[in-house]
Amino acid sequence: MTVQALVGADILLPDGIVADSALLVDGARIVKVARRDRLPAGCTQFALEGGWLLPGFIDTQVNGGGDVLFNDQPDAQGIRTIAQAHRRFGTTGLLPTLISDDAAVVDAAIAAGDDALTQGMPGILGVHIEGPHLNPVKKGIHDASKFTVIDPAVLERLTRPTVGRRIVTLAPELAPPGTIGVLAKAGVLVVAGHSLANYDQTVAALAEGLAGFTHLFNAMTQMGSREPGMVAAALLDRNSHFGLIVDGLHVHPAALRVALAARGLGGVMLVTDAMPPVGGARAHFTLMGQSVQVVDGTCRGPDGTLAGSALSMAQAFRNAMDMLGCSMVEASRMASGNPARFLRLEGETGAIAPGLRADLVHLDGDRRVQRTWIGGQLSEAGE
Numbered sequence: 466m467t468v469q470a471l472v473g474a475d476i477l478l479p480d481g482i483v484a485d486s487a488l489l490v491d492g493a494r495i496v497k498v499a500r501r502d503r504l505p506a507g508c509t510q511f512a513l514e515g516g517w518l519l520p521g522f523i524d525t526q527v528n529g530g531g532d533v534l535f536n537d538q539p540d541a542q543g544i545r546t547i548a549q550a551h552r553r554f555g556t557t558g559l560l561p562t563l564i565s566d567d568a569a570v571v572d573a574a575i576a577a578g579d580d581a582l583t584q585g586m587p588g589i590l591g592v593h594i595e596g597p598h599l600n601p602v603k604k605g606i607h608d609a610s611k612f613t614v615i616d617p618a619v620l621e622r623l624t625r626p627t628v629g630r631r632i633v634t635l636a637p638e639l640a641p642p643g644t645i646g647v648l649a650k651a652g653v654l655v656v657a658g659h660s661l662a663n664y665d666q667t668v669a670a671l672a673e674g675l676a677g678f679t680h681l682f683n684a685m686t687q688m689g690s691r692e693p694g695m696v697a698a699a700l701l702d703r704n705s706h707f708g709l710i711v712d713g714l715h716v717h718p719a720a721l722r723v724a725l726a727a728r729g730l731g732g733v734m735l736v737t738d739a740m741p742p743v744g745g746a747r748a749h750f751t752l753m754g755q756s757v758q759v760v761d762g763t764c765r766g767p768d769g770t771l772a773g774s775a776l777s778m779a780q781a782f783r784n785a786m787d788m789l790g791c792s793m794v795e796a797s798r799m800a801s802g803n804p805a806r807f808l809r810l811e812g813e814t815g816a817i818a819p820g821l822r823a824d825l826v827h828l829d830g831d832r833r834v835q836r837t838w839i840g841g842q843l844s845e846a847g848e
Contacts, residue, residue: 469491470490471518486498523558525734527547530550552837579629598615633654636661637660649674677706680738709724739775779834785799827847
């Protein structure tokens with residue numbers, strides 16, 4: 466196959482940005498970065514007309530997109546629609562996320578994820594099951610009538626072999642002893658969320674194999690002077706990851722900056738918690754019988770409860786720079802490199818480096834998405 470040289474944009478590497486260079490891609494893989502005046506003979510050139518070339522964004526929490534909610538269409542076509550909607554915003558890897566639902570819907574969602582992966586559907590990395598094993602006191606928009614305990618049948622369902630990655634969000638204080646360890650041993654990435662776990666309970670869960678935290682600050686115990694809560698446990702631990710919804714609405718930017726100052730960049734992931742309006746035509750949808758509207762840029766239920774977001778990864782990336790003061794390299798690490806490490810895919814994607822899959826996003830001078838590549842396959846659809 467002929468090597469292609471992507472030229473004309475500055476290239477973002479893990480340790481900085483290089484100019485006057487080209488990214489060489491051979492099929493699905495990155496070959497190397499080369500000086501523009503020293504391209505190999507016979508390569509074809511693809512002109513990018515300025516801007517930046519970055520690793521594609523990876524989103525570990527995507528409830529919907531393109532006017533589709535994963536709960537309502539837990540099949541391969543639903544996943545395809547969601548992935549296509551988010552690809553316009555630079556997301557080249559995602560996990561469709563199921564909000565707490567009945568066992569039959571959970572089964573369908575897991576099967577749909579495996580079907581999409583078996584088909585080689587672009588951008589699908591696995592499935593995220595958020596609930597239904599959550600604490601009703603921290604239910605958020607979830608339907609508490611769907612909540613159940615974790616029993617042997619649930620463990621069998623969640624540990625079923627998969628060809629991709631599986632994330633499970635649960636409330637650790639309600640999980641029977643040993644549950645997190647069993648799930649982790651089976652390769653499940655267990656994360657805490659919608660939880661009343663205190664600091665000590667969270668630390669114990671981390672010791673058992675808890676891998677991270679779903680949307681830090683939201684729907685969990687906060688940091689206090691005598692009870693540090695789940696937030697403090699997340700910020701002190703150096704081996705776990707946590708998602709941040711950087712829309713200026715879910716969490717105050719000052720609190721997000723405190724989290725970055727306490728933890729550093731390690732383990733911090735941008736997530737969208739996106740709902741159907743992202744990449745869709747409608748500003749409203751129904752969730753478990755509740756009417757949800759986009760209000761001031763986010764999704765809210767009838768009583769004003771936050772119901773996921775209308776955030777794209779492209780906007781989250783820009784917000785990380787504009788609201789949090791991150792450099793482009795730092796924002797990229799949170800949008801690409803850290804999620805890849807969390808998913809244990811850093812040897813496959815998440816950065817621009819030789820041998821990795823050519824999952825890329827091209828941003829123009831205003832940092833808006835112009836085009837993407839997944840495994841070297843180009844899409845010209847952008848923002």
